[in-house]
Amino acid sequence: MLQLGSIRENPQWAIEGLKKRNFPDPGQAIDRVLELDRSRRELQTESDNLLAAANSKAREIGQMMKTGDKEAAEALKQETVNLKSRIRELEVQLKSSEAILLEELVKLPNVPHESVPPGKSADDNEIVFEWGDRPALPEGALPHWELIKKLDIIDFELGNKITGAGFPVYKKKGARLQRAMINFFLDEAIAAGYSEIQPPLLVNADSGFGTGQLPDKEGQMYEATADSLFLIPTAEVPITNLYRDVILAEDQLPVKNVGHTPCFRREAGSWGAHVRGLNRLHQFDKVEIVQVQKPENSYRALDEMIAHVKQLLEKLRLPYRILRLCGGDMGFTSAITYDFEVWSSAQERWLECSSVSNFETYQSNRLKLRSRTDGKTQLLHTLNGSALALPRIVAALLENNQNADGSVTIPGVLVPYTGFDRIN
C-alpha cells in the first residue's frame, strides 16, 4: 500500500498517479484518506494524553499503598473511574478509525513510475523491444493443441477426468521437456546469482495480504477453507513473504531468490478459443525470480532482471517482444511492469510468458520489510519476474520448431537437460 507519509507530503503526486491508472475520482479518494488520517491522529493524541494521566495516577496509588495510606489511595481510585470509561470509549474509536483508514488505504493501487505510459487497456501498451524472426512453418503446420495430441505428450482429457478443465497431464517426452526447462531456468538463475528456494505451495491470509492478493482478490486463488489457506497463484507470494516483518542488515542486501513452483489460478470467467490448449491453465509451472533491493538500486535491478529474461528466450531461440504496460493495464501493486510475449507461430499470436515488475515500497509497506542504515529503518523495494512461465513457452516452442514430418526439434540448450533432440 502507499505510504501515508508520502500522501500527506504530496497528495498531488498520489492523485496524478491514480489518474494515470484511470482510478475513479482520485481526488476524492485521497481527500478521504487524508481526512481519516487526520482524525485518527487527533484520537490518538487525546487517547495518549488520557493514558498518560491514568498511568501517573496508578503510579501515585502504588506509592500510597506502599506507604500504607489506604484512604488517600481509595480516594484517588475514585478519580480514575471517569478517566477509565473515557479511555475505553476512545480506544474503541481509535481502533475503528485505524481499521477504516487501512481499509481505504488498501483500496489504492500503486502510483505508476513516471515512465509508465497513460492508457486504458492492453491496446495502449508500448512495444519497447522485439527480437527474432518469426519462423516460416512447413506445409500443414499445426497449432500446439493438435501437436501434443499427435505426439501424445500432454493429455487434457486425462486432466479433465481426474481434476477438471485446465489441469493437463504431461506425459513421456512432454513431462521430460517440462522438467528439463525447469532445470534449465533454475540453473540460469543460479548462474546469475540467485539463490534457490523451495517454498510452501499454500499460504496463509497474512501472506496473501503482504503481496497484495488479499483483500479483494481472493477470488483468483483456490482456497483450502478448512484450514484458511490459499494455493499460491505465483511463487512471488511465499518467496516475497519470506521477508515479512523483517529488518535486513546492509550486508544482507540485495536479496536475489529464485524458485520453481506450480501456480494455481482460478481464472474465473475465462472461456473461448483464445484459451485453448496451453494458452491458459488453472495449474502451471513457473520459475520466478524475486529481488529485495535498496530503493536507489531497484531500477538497476529491474533492468538486470529484464536482461536475464531476454537472454533466456534468446537461448531458446524464441521470437519475443517486450511491452511496457500502460497505467490502465498494470497490476494493482506494481509501479512498473514489462511483459514479455513469445511468438506462437501456428496460432499467429503473441503469448505472455513473463511479467517483470518493480513494486517499489508498495509491498514492503504491507510486509513491513525494511533495512537499517545508521540506526534508521527504511522500507525496501521488492521486484519479481517470471523466468519463465512454462506452458506458453512449451506451446511456442512446439509450434515454432515443428518440422514437415510432424516432429519437433528441441533447442540445443535444452538437449543436455532433455536427453533427446527431437519429439516424434
Add this chain to the structure above:
RNA sequence: AGAGAGUUGGCGGAGUGGUCGAUCGCGGCGGUCUUGAAAACCGUUGUACCGCAAGGUACCGGGGGUUCGAAUCCCUCACUCUCUGCCA
C-alpha cells in the same frame, strides 16, 4: 490425533500484580589501553505511532478480560517441544 510442558529484546536467560521496555550474560556498535590485534575496562545497543520540540503512548506469541495498576492473574486462539498414536 491424545497427554503434558512451553512461547520474554539479535541469541541465551531472569522476572508470578506496583515506576519493567523489562536484571544479567553473549553478540553488535563506540571508546580507553596497544605498533597492530586479542584480553581487560567504560559507554551504548528493539519497533511503531503522536508531537516543532521537550516529551508522551503502545508492544514480553495473537486476541479478549479482571484490576487504580498486568510480562506477571483469567479466558481463548495459534505455534513450539516431549511422550504415545498414525504416516511419506
